[in-house]
Amino acid sequence: MAGNAQIPIIDISATQGDQGDIAKHLVAAAAEHGFIYIKNTGRDISAEKIQKAFELSKLLFESPLEEKQRCSIQQxxxxWSGMHSETLDPASQRVGDFKEAFNFGPFKDGRATQPVPASMEAHHAELASFRDACHELCRKLLFLFGVGLEVSPADFFTAAHNPDEPSGSILRFLRYPPPSETPDAQAGDVRAGAHSDYGSVTLLFRIPGQAGLEILTPSNTWAPVPVTPPGTENDPSPPILVNIGDLLSYWTNGLLRSTVHRVSFSPGQAAHGESSVDPRYSLVFFCHPAHDTPLVSVPSERVRNFSGVSSQAKEGNPYAERKVLTAEEHLQMRLQASYGDLYKDKSKGA
Structure with missing residues (x-):
């Protein structure tokens, strides 16, 4: 096990005149690491809003099993998906992931457009507000990536992520049960298999003290990613972790790196002050372009002049050299790999 992952921390609270510098730092971090801590998001997503979302997540997972099953994941x-139903690394995993999850798609007029457990019925507006805030923060970051890559027009990525268009964007609540609730786990099992994310950018919110996330380093070792990296201990909430997804890596010819990561049980190998003894909760927002977005060449000289998809980028994006016509087609390939049984009968779900 390597030491803690060395991921840059970037303050995005700069004024308009300083955006160019922030954009350059974001692109440099995305190209080298694929992961970035961001802090001082201000009114974009407040500490209070994050805390409330975690409270709703815990309430949801405490729902009776039959309530969650009524809302089972569809195509x-x-x-909702239960224990072992998702297998993020099917080539290596003995069983599916040791976690349960709930994926929220779009909201309309402040209400979910999908079944939700009864425990969430009084909280549609709060869920919609948090999801919208996540999407807007992603669009802000995507605009900065456009500035940093000198894309013309600078809003090329932002325009492709119009919140009013159908897309694969998902707000996901996750609960990983503690080892005491998973007596069937064996040595070598992981809570979530090694994978890279499918979309453009991902926002990850975590609770201080809860271990598990690891990234695969260039030296092919696993490194823990602390929830609270040095220098952020006194912040109102931990910095938000941002990572590049396969689609944005593909779109930029591998210049922006999609890094493989996993969630491990990690006994004795967690970052300092973190533990895997308790349940682990996380909130994730996966941002995707509109379904019909063609993954054409990015209008950027830096991207065009990049020497091509590196071997490192290929590791993070198994579809880096496969021709993909639209954002939706790219997403469907990845989902079918993770939820094989769900997609065996294409007539099931919708």
Whole structure:
């Protein structure tokens, strides 16, 4: 096990005149690491809003099993998935992931457009507000990536992620049970298999003290990613972790790196002050372009002049050299690999 992952921390609270510098730092971090801590998001997503979302997540997972099963995940990637139903690394995993999850798709007029457990009925507006805030923060970051890559027009990525268009964007609540609730786990099992994310950018929110996330380093070792990296201990909430997804890596010819990561049980190998003894909760927002977005060449000289997809980028994006016509086609390939049984009968779900 390597030491803690060395991921840059970037303050994105700069004024308009300083955006160019922030954009350059974001692109440099995305190209080298694929992961970035961001802090001082201000009114974009407040500490209070994050805390409330975690409270709703815990409430949801405490729902009776039959309530969650009533909302089981469908081929639109929305709904509840139970223990072992998702296998993020099917080539290496003995069983599916040791986690349960709930995926929220789009909201309309402040209400979910999918079944939700009864415990969430009084909280549609709060869920919609948090999801919208996540999407807007992603669009802000995507605009900065456009500035940093000198894309013309600078809003090329932002325009492709129009919140009013159908897309694969998902707000996901996750609960990983503690080892005491998983007596069937064996040595070598992981809570979530090694994988890279499918979309453009991902936002990850975590609770201080809860271990598990690891990234695969260039030296092919696993490194823990602390929830609270040095220098952020006194912040109102931990910095948000941002990572590049396969689609944005593909779109930029591998210049922006999609890094393989996993969630491990990690006994004795967690970052300092973190533990895997308790349940682990996380909130994730996966941002995707509109379904019909063609993954054409990015209008950027830096991207065009990049020497091509590196071997490192290929590791992070198994579809880096495969021709993909639209954002939706790219997403469907990845979902079918993770939820094989769900997609065996294409007539099931919608």
């Amino acid at each position: 639109n990637n929305q709904g």
